[in-house]
Amino acid sequence: MTGHLCLNGLTVAPRTGGAAIVRDVSFSCAAGDAVALVGASGSGKSTIALAVGGLLDGSLEVLSGSAELTCADGKTVDLLALSPKARRQLAGREVGLVFQDPLAALNPIQTIGRQIAEAIAVHERLGHRTMAARIKDALTDVRLDNPERVARSLPGELSGGMRQRALLALALAARPRLLIADEPTTALDVTLQADIIALLRDLGRARGLTILIITHDMGVVSELADRVVVLDRGAVVENGPVNRVFDAPTSAAARMLLAAAPRMPGARSIAEDRPAGAPVMDAEDVSVIYRSGRLGRRQTTVALTKVSFRVHAGEIVGLVGASGSGKTTLGRAILSLAPLAAGHIGFFGTKGQDGLPPAQAVFQDPATSLNPRRRVHTLIAEPLLLHARQPRRAIHDAVKGLMARVDLAEEFASVFPHALSGGQQQRVAIARALALSPRLIVADEALSALDMTVQARILSLFRDIALRDGVAIVLISHDLAVVGEACRRVAVMDKGRIVEFGAPADVFARPKADATKRLLAAIPASHPRHRHGWGTAA
Amino acid sequence: MREVAALAGLLRAAGLVVGITLLIFLFVRVVPGDVVDLVGIEGGLTDAMKEEMRQELGLNQSLGQQFVLWVGQLAQGDFGLSIRYHRPVADLIARALPTTLQLAALSFTIGLVLGVGAAVAAVTWPRSVWPSVVQALNVWSIAVPTFCAGLLLIFVFVLWLGWMPLLGNLWLASIILGVDVAGQLTKPLHEDLKETLNATFVKTARAKGIRPILVIWRHVLPNSLSVLLSLSGLVLAGLVGGTITMELLFGLPGLGKLALDSVLGRDYPAIQAVAVILAVSVVMVNALVDLLARLIDPRLS
Numbered sequence: 001m002t003g004h005l006c007l008n009g010l011t012v013a014p015r016t017g018g019a020a021i022v023r024d025v026s027f028s029c030a031a032g033d034a035v036a037l038v039g040a041s042g043s044g045k046s047t048i049a050l051a052v053g054g055l056l057d058g059s060l061e062v063l064s065g066s067a068e069l070t071c072a073d074g075k076t077v078d079l080l081a082l083s084p085k086a087r088r089q090l091a092g093r094e095v096g097l098v099f100q101d102p103l104a105a106l107n108p109i110q111t112i113g114r115q116i117a118e119a120i121a122v123h124e125r126l127g128h129r130t131m132a133a134r135i136k137d138a139l140t141d142v143r144l145d146n147p148e149r150v151a152r153s154l155p156g157e158l159s160g161g162m163r164q165r166a167l168l169a170l171a172l173a174a175r176p177r178l179l180i181a182d183e184p185t186t187a188l189d190v191t192l193q194a195d196i197i198a199l200l201r202d203l204g205r206a207r208g209l210t211i212l213i214i215t216h217d218m219g220v221v222s223e224l225a226d227r228v229v230v231l232d233r234g235a236v237v238e239n240g241p242v243n244r245v246f247d248a249p250t251s252a253a254a255r256m257l258l259a260a261a262p263r264m265p266g267a268r269s270i271a272e273d274r275p276a277g278a279p280v281m282d283a284e285d286v287s288v289i290y291r292s293g294r295l296g297r298r299q300t301t302v303a304l305t306k307v308s309f310r311v312h313a314g315e316i317v318g319l320v321g322a323s324g325s326g327k328t329t330l331g332r333a334i335l336s337l338a339p340l341a342a343g344h345i346g347f348f349g350t351k352g353q354d355g356l357p358p359a360q361a362v363f364q365d366p367a368t369s370l371n372p373r374r375r376v377h378t379l380i381a382e383p384l385l386l387h388a389r390q391p392r393r394a395i396h397d398a399v400k401g402l403m404a405r406v407d408l409a410e411e412f413a414s415v416f417p418h419a420l421s422g423g424q425q426q427r428v429a430i431a432r433a434l435a436l437s438p439r440l441i442v443a444d445e446a447l448s449a450l451d452m453t454v455q456a457r458i459l460s461l462f463r464d465i466a467l468r469d470g471v472a473i474v475l476i477s478h479d480l481a482v483v484g485e486a487c488r489r490v491a492v493m494d495k496g497r498i499v500e501f502g503a504p505a506d507v508f509a510r511p512k513a514d515a516t517k518r519l520l521a522a523i524p525a526s527h528p529r530h531r532h533g534w535g536t537a538a
Numbered sequence: 539m540r541e542v543a544a545l546a547g548l549l550r551a552a553g554l555v556v557g558i559t560l561l562i563f564l565f566v567r568v569v570p571g572d573v574v575d576l577v578g579i580e581g582g583l584t585d586a587m588k589e590e591m592r593q594e595l596g597l598n599q600s601l602g603q604q605f606v607l608w609v610g611q612l613a614q615g616d617f618g619l620s621i622r623y624h625r626p627v628a629d630l631i632a633r634a635l636p637t638t639l640q641l642a643a644l645s646f647t648i649g650l651v652l653g654v655g656a657a658v659a660a661v662t663w664p665r666s667v668w669p670s671v672v673q674a675l676n677v678w679s680i681a682v683p684t685f686c687a688g689l690l691l692i693f694v695f696v697l698w699l700g701w702m703p704l705l706g707n708l709w710l711a712s713i714i715l716g717v718d719v720a721g722q723l724t725k726p727l728h729e730d731l732k733e734t735l736n737a738t739f740v741k742t743a744r745a746k747g748i749r750p751i752l753v754i755w756r757h758v759l760p761n762s763l764s765v766l767l768s769l770s771g772l773v774l775a776g777l778v779g780g781t782i783t784m785e786l787l788f789g790l791p792g793l794g795k796l797a798l799d800s801v802l803g804r805d806y807p808a809i810q811a812v813a814v815i816l817a818v819s820v821v822m823v824n825a826l827v828d829l830l831a832r833l834i835d836p837r838l839s
Binding site (some may be wrong): 101 | 761834
């Protein structure tokens with residue numbers, strides 16, 4: 001095989017023995033191509049990136065295979081056969097690596113500039129001035145405004161999108177010709193993802209970069225890749241040009257990934273024509289302001305500005321918007337978890353019954369929102385123990401009822417959360433939220449951590465709870481398709497305000513606000529033939 | 539907010555010192571028998587002579603009066619007169635303090651170099667002997683009290699091999715305390731370093747092609763320094779007690795020795811002065827640790 005990077009029979013296994021994590025993987029990346037390595041979580045795709053980068057941790061080892069890289073000087077070397085020293089000379093200069101979560105991937109206590117300088121200084125001895133200029137160039141190349149300020153900033157002082165750009169600048173600082181990017185957009189919201197995809201595309205074109213992108217998101221693949229390599233349980237099951245894989249996937253793994261790809265919201269919501277119930281919650285001119293910084297130089301962040309909206313019994317209201325638009329803050333305000341600077345949030349018809357909270361929450365990641373040291377029964381019973389003074393027997397029966405309500409088999413009552421699947425964990429979280437018979441549930445990205453089929457089932461559970469129990473649900477989501485399908489109304493948020501509010505079919509089919517248009521435009525194409533023109537202007 | 543927090547911290551520290559002085563004052567007087575009783579037994583004083591002596595020393599006043607008098611003097615930097623030695627307590631302390639400071643500084647430095655060195659070496663070369671060294675140091679410091687280690691080393695180096703003198707042996711004392719300090723620092727630091735080593739930003743650093751030792755030095759260790767700092771605060775506070783044992787064992791004329799002699803002799807002004815100095819130094823160490831933490835981690839400031 002020829003190409004910029006050729007993998008041949010790569011096999012990686014735990015050092016202690018046991019099943020191989022990567023099995024006999026061979027594929028090649030032609031120079032200047034963008035190759036997507038796709039697979040479900042646990043398919044071994046990140047391990048391949050680490051093996052090629054020489055970054056496997058001590059518990060894994062390469063059993064066999066080669067990774068042949070054609071260097072800038074035309075020589076071909078096997079990355080896996082090099083001595084650590086020889087390999088370090090190629091690291092950064094020939095191969096740049098970008099990891100998933102940019103906040104974790106940057107040293108939190110060093111400035112961006114210092115971290116970039118280090119990447120350059122490994123390979124080139126530069127004077128202070130030249131170095132500063134190189135850092136500025138590196139940051140300008142990834143289209144960061146005000147590169148001097150970014151260079152002086154700590155990672156924690158930048159926004160998510162800026163951090164991802166800074167990480168990209170770091171990986172490209174020593175001017176490698178091969179970029180390996182492990183889930184570079186997964187931690188970002190759709191609009192930022194579109195920006196980064198556009199940036200990668202342009203960098204690829206302008207510098208002739210070969211890009212190996214590792215992802216589970218076929219939307220990213222359709223926008224970016226020339227070729228697709230599909231992994232399933234550590235082995236390559238499909239390898240072909242992106243159009244062919246999208247047109248006629250031959251492997252089950254590819255078909256599954258394609259089914260889970262982000263979609264445009266459908267034309268019609270199934271919930272729209274249902275009549276509104278009685279009003280449940282009323283938010284009036286709600287403002288939330290966060291303060292930070294020292295006396296003198298106090299900074300205030302306006303998270304919500306005069307937001308007003310009303311939610312009715314039995315309806316699901318979607319809350320969408322770019323990250324930082326205030327949708328999570330609004331959710332927290334409804335739950336009385338954020339201090340209101342102004343305005344009022346009221347619940348109708350609460351009889352002041354024992355001071356029970358009228359709103360409950362279901363969060364994104366059930367693995368972290370459930371105490372891992374508590375059994376399912378205790379987790380669901382906890383709100384009852386806190387608020388309702390009831391005999392043991394009654395609480396036991398109530399938990400049983402709640403578990404039945406969320407379709408969770410009774411035998412799970414005595415297990416710990418880790419023994420449950422993601423979908424089952426989320427059902428526990430929903431049962432806990434229902435325990436005090438709330439009038440409203442805030443579901444903050446409650447479906448995002450789940451895979452497609454589970455997502456559909458949890459969504460239908462939400463629908464059922466809204467319909468049968470008359471509970472109002474505020475569904476915060478980045479997935480416009482889910483919102484379009486499930487919600488009676490949708491609120492689009494931008495910079496702390498609701499900029500558009502209405503039936504999903506109207507809002508998504510005839511968007512009026514710029515924020516809505518941007519959100520819709522950022523959804524990756526469902527097929528590489530309909531690729532967006534993001535970034536080509538630059 | 540920061541200024542308010544700093545002021546609150548300062549007030550807390552001041553309150554702590556005042557509280558400690560009061561406690562010390564009371565504890566010292568709870569012990570039955572005062573200096574006059576002791577002298578009386580030694581010198582066969584009559585009750586009338588004892589009474590006269592108490593009058594002279596101000597010991598017949600109420601506890602409250604004594605405390606106010608003492609704190610008043612303290613506020614003017616006057617530690618009072620030693621009952622035993624009939625000399626200003628400040629003089630006694632000025633003579634004892636350098637020895638103790640030397641001992642503490644030397645042992646802490648030895649402990650820091652040894653402990654940090656072992657932990658860093660253990661994460662740099664995980665398959666070498668270093669992780670076992672970390673483990674051994676830790677077990678040693680937990681299982682072997684310093685006086686035991688001291689007796690052992692005295693037996694080997696002084697009595698058996700005859701390489702060095704016993705009395706005034708600052709180095710041997712410092713090494714014993716230093717190993718103890720190293721054992722307390724190295725294990726938690728090693729654990730934290732191992733955790734930091736798994737962080738993604740360490741992968742980023744390695745992907746740049748810098749040498750493994752630099753990855754640890756520039757990226758891993760700085761991110762674990764906060765652990766080392768807070769541990770150091772505890773260890774330094776612990777050294778206050780640790781030096782006393784060593785001073786007695788090796789006959790070093792330090793604060794610990796002074797404190798013990800004063801307690802045995804019911805020399806109230808001296809006991810109180812030593813205790814106040816130790817309390818203030820512990821509080822100061824903690825304040826210093828907080829300050830350093832802010833310097834190391836820019837996110838805190």
